[in-house]
Amino acid sequence: xxxxxxxxxxxxxxxxxxxxxxxxxxxxxxxxxxxxxxxxxxxxxxxxxxxxxxxxxxxxxxxxxxxxxxxxxxxxxxxxxxxxxxxxxxxxxxxxxxxxxxxxxxxxxxxxxxxxxxxxxxxxxxxxxxxxxxxxxxxxxxxxxxxxxxxxxxxxxxxxxxxxxxxxxxxxxxxxxxxxxxxxxxxxxxxxxxxxxxxxxxxxxxxxxxxxxxxxxxxxxxxxxxxxxxxxxxxxxxxxxxxxx
Ligand SMILES: [Zn+2]
Numbered sequence: 001x002x003x004x005x006x007x008x009x010x011x012x013x014x015x016x017x018x019x020x021x022x023x024x025x026x027x028x029x030x031x032x033x034x035x036x037x038x039x040x041x042x043x044x045x046x047x048x049x050x051x052x053x054x055x056x057x058x059x060x061x062x063x064x065x066x067x068x069x070x071x072x073x074x075x076x077x078x079x080x081x082x083x084x085x086x087x088x089x090x091x092x093x094x095x096x097x098x099x100x101x102x103x104x105x106x107x108x109x110x111x112x113x114x115x116x117x118x119x120x121x122x123x124x125x126x127x128x129x130x131x132x133x134x135x136x137x138x139x140x141x142x143x144x145x146x147x148x149x150x151x152x153x154x155x156x157x158x159x160x161x162x163x164x165x166x167x168x169x170x171x172x173x174x175x176x177x178x179x180x181x182x183x184x185x186x187x188x189x190x191x192x193x194x195x196x197x198x199x200x201x202x203x204x205x206x207x208x209x210x211x212x213x214x215x216x217x218x219x220x221x222x223x224x225x226x227x228x229x230x231x232x233x234x235x236x237x238x239x240x241x242x243x244x245x
Contacts, residue, residue: 068099113169
């Protein structure tokens with residue numbers, strides 16, 4: 001493999017006009033990951049194959065692939081969204097203590113949903129999901145896309161039902177992230193490190209953020225309403241009932 005520096009490698013068979021710009025794609029993808037995780041803890045190599053043969057020989061599946069430590073990108077996967085998706089998987093694995101632990105501790109829908117959200121892949125927006133799932137009516141429950149084999153079966157051998165799995169997962173993680181934000185995700189990672197079960201930590205962190213938001217809103221509402229609590233701001237008690245004329 002030919003090094004472009006910064007942990008970026010290209011297939012030696014790749015012509016120069018194809019690998020120019022790849023470092024920029026990786027930089028952009030790293031920035032997307034940093035938006036969700038804050039500073040990144042993993043520094044994976046990103047390897048770009050020039051041909052499908054190279055990609056398959058190295059064990060790649062789909063458009064991009066990661067083994068939890070490094071990233072491999074197919075000839076069709078040379079874009080921000082695909083690189084960011086795989087970098088997100090590596091970052092999560094690095095935070096949790098390796099791919100094995102991710103597979104043990106987390107439902108598939110969370111790992112993939114967070115990767116799709118981080119990737120900002122346009123093909124998984126709400127509109128595409130609504131169309132593919134009949135406004136959600138045909139979407140699986142999260143419990144049905146938690147196990148790896150269920151996930152693969154529902155995605156389909158050629159990814160023909162990706163909206164059902166990747167799309168549904170993105171939607172749920174986007175909903176949760178909108179409530180808890182970067183801090184909540186960091187809390188979740190800490191909780192997993194300290195062996196709190198995923199389902200408990202996921203629900204607890206959302207509840208805490210909702211409660212905190214409700215409290216903030218309560219304080220704001222109370223202070224806004226305060227002036228209206230005095231019904232007669234210009235009529236001191238002592239003058240009530242007395243007419244001056
Ligand atoms: Zn993925």
